[in-house]
Amino acid sequence: MRTDAVVLGIAFGYLALLFVIAAWGDRRAEQGRSVIGSPTIYALSIAVYCTAWTFYGSVGRAAEGGPSFLLIYLGPTLAMLASPFIIRKMVRIARAQRITSIADFLSARYGKSVGLGALVALIALIGITPYIALQLKAITLSHAVLMNYPDVPELRMAEENFWADKSFWVALVLAVFIILFGTRHLDASERHEGMVAAIAFESLIKLIAFLSVGVFTVFVLFRGPGELLATAQQSNDLTRLLSLEAVPGGAVGWVGTLAMAFLAFLTLPRQFQILVVENVDEHHLKRASWLFPLYLLAINLFVIPVALAGLLIGDAGSDPDSFVLTLPLSAGLEGLPLLVFIGGLSAATSMVIVETIAMSTMVSNQLIMPLLLRSRRFHPGSRKDLSGWLLGIRRIAIILILLLGYLYHALVGDAYSLVTIGLVSFAAAAQFAPALLFGLYWRGATRLGAIIGLIAGFLVWCHTLLIPGFAQSGWLDDGFLATGLFGWEWLRPYALFGLEGWDIYSHSLLWSLLANAGSLIVISLFTRQTRLEQTQAALFTEALHSSLVYRSLWQGQTTHGELRTLLGRYLGTSATRRVLAVSANDHDDDQPVAPETIARAEQALSGALGSASARVLIHSVVRGEALDLEAVLSILDTTSQTLEYNRRLEQKSQELARIGEELRSANERLRELDRLKDEFVAMVSHELRTPLTSIRAFAEILRDSPDLPNDKREHFLDVVVWESQRLSRLIEEILDLARLESGRLTLNPQPLDLVTLTRQSVDAVQQVQQDRGVTLTVDLQVDTAPVIGDPDRLEQVIINLLDNAAKFADEQTPHVRLALARHKDRFRLSVEDNGNGVDPADRERVFEKFHQLQPQRTGHGQSRGRPRGSGLGLPISRGIVAHLGGRLWIEEAATLGGACLVMELPERSA
């Protein structure tokens, strides 16, 4: 089953499948039905972070360093959690400036610097090559293990006959593959949708493969994690391995590795490519910020169990980097090892594909193009079509990069384990972090600072990691490792300045970043930025704060003909037509071009060549300068002023709305008051008309009937007199009420005895009540009740209460009871009746003006024909009592069961 033909067939089949997926993704993109418009695809593609190093190397590192391998994944987890602040900003800038790579990004930030872009590309090339080598090594090694197990594989080195080395062929096949679907378009800032789709697919495959091995190990080789751990605990070595102290370098190693993974995640060319350049929608970051860490968790779940199992089962062989393969092989399985091989292949190829595409863009745009632009043949003045050249350069770059990786693998590869090579690359990529992060948040960082910082950091990295690596693989005399450079002990690569006892990576990272960031800061403080640098620095640092869409604005002039020729040479005719579409056909070649069109042309060139070269080219045809910082900032200012103005306008309109609302409710209240006033006037007129009606009617009767009998005449005259009195009383009450309400009621407060006053009032009404058959009980529980009050008004109140009670007492046996008692420092005069009482809900309404309770009724619904009250008595009484500092309210009668009106006045203090 595991014949060469089968394995190779499966491997090529897998690559072909990838190609189909990529082609499909590209075709969908062309049709406008993108397959990568999903945050899940985005998150999966970010998992290109998990390379063969993860797939094979994690187990290797766990077998040697315990849980420390996790740090490599905690770093990116932190970076994803911080993505709203860092990655989102990078995405937004890259979108606005058509950024094509990390080198282009840094170059653009520091004034579209050609030199800085080239430096970054160079460092990336040197730093990342080992990493690509590592993938080639992993593919070859896993293939060898698969074919030769249980023999320990011997890797044939390429020194004599490289055609016999499978790694070489792997590199070549991959190069062809990458050229086929990585350089279909010239515009490097245009997304490689097919590639991203294929990478996301590969992420799924490697996850499935690794989980399969994990499940097989834990649940088939052992009966669940319990047994595995129990077995492991019987070995002291393994127990120690699981503890946190096993991390190389101890606590420093923890922090160092974590920081390195965090920084490298942001700056590794392939991560930048996927995270930033290939990002379709910055909102995808939201889901990716938890989905990607979840992916990392899943793929790391079985690392420790597989490592333990590999160490426990002797058959698995001695190389922990191969445990993933040898464990299922040792169990005699056929299918699972193949799946694992494919998983490893997917992990390795995905990395190589993205990394090579990113690197080839950098090499062509940042290294080769600037050089070519200086040569006569490529001079901007020349009229040859160069767009074909550009793609050619990129394709050659791909082949060269892969061959470089192969060379490193062939020459140095064996000195380090997988993890070691990976960490060397991480440390190199981390050198971009100071320039990147300071560039994003500190407007003062200058180009010179960034360049010197990068060089310093890179040199320290070479000295502390790269060169010792060469030395250890026997290419250099490794004596200086122990004695230090030039025999100076303080320059020993693994113990710089006498710093010993750290793991080599944390050690290297500390010194290189210190040199890097230190130089950046110090030199930035002492150098001045050019105008373009200032502009770019402002645009980068303010990227999240302004809504301004970046446009480099040219003040200079050029003609359509010149611009079209320029674009045509670098982009080809069809792309040129697209860029100039709006204006190309309707204009004469000698006509000047609008500034927006120049800006569009520069953007298009940036997407293909990088911002620095684009600037040089545009500059070659446009006479005049791009707008400088002041101009751009003034545009920024105008924008923010407009925003501020809008904000104020918003505030004002909200305020207006609020005031409008207040006015409306005030108006509502006024309307209500007006309605109440109208009602009051209507009620008053109604009340006045009633006695007036009787008076007029009887007056006319008396006038028109001279022969009226005497008794009738007298009766009618009595009615007229009575109704006239009623009318006067009513007018008096209305005036009282008006005075009460306007606060102009004049009272004559004086010390008086409420007992005496009550007796007087009872005397005044007793006769009338007796005549009506009302039983009046008086219960004075105090001898004196000193209060302050207006005697006439208070008498009016008490009489009103008694009248009121009589009116609402039971019809057959009307009974009214008056009581006066002390209640704390107050006197309470209560008047009860034995009527139906007042419903609690209506008790307050009794005190409303003109409120008239229905008088008592008999069973036959016949009213007794008592004179009605005006409905003003109680409101007036309450007003008077309130003016005297007391209260008047209605409650249920305690003894008689009907209503009880209670007047309470404070005792006069002696």
Next chain:
Amino acid sequence: MARILVVDDEPNIVLSLEFLMQQAGFDVMTAMDGESAMASIADTAPDLMLLDISLPGMSGFDVLERLRASPHHSRLPIIMLTAHGREVEREKGLALGADDYVTKPFSTQGLIDKVLALLEGETR
């Protein structure tokens, strides 16, 4: 002899109306609220009614509405009496089917004329 029902909750107004109508030669009945007015109509079948609007309980409007809805009394001549001077009241009364409308305080002769006119129109 035409029979007139006087409905008002003010005793003195009832007294004056009763005297006036008797003097004009009518047979007069009185009621002081809506319910007893309805009972009186059922018992005595008056030829005309003087009806106050603000009555305790069932209002004059209620009485009017109920009478107009009943088959026996839908054509009973009714003069509304009211102390409300507002136009809306008058319109409401007429809309509900009152035959005439008198605002308090009223002219005695004017009221008698209206009663006579209504009764005459009825007999014609």
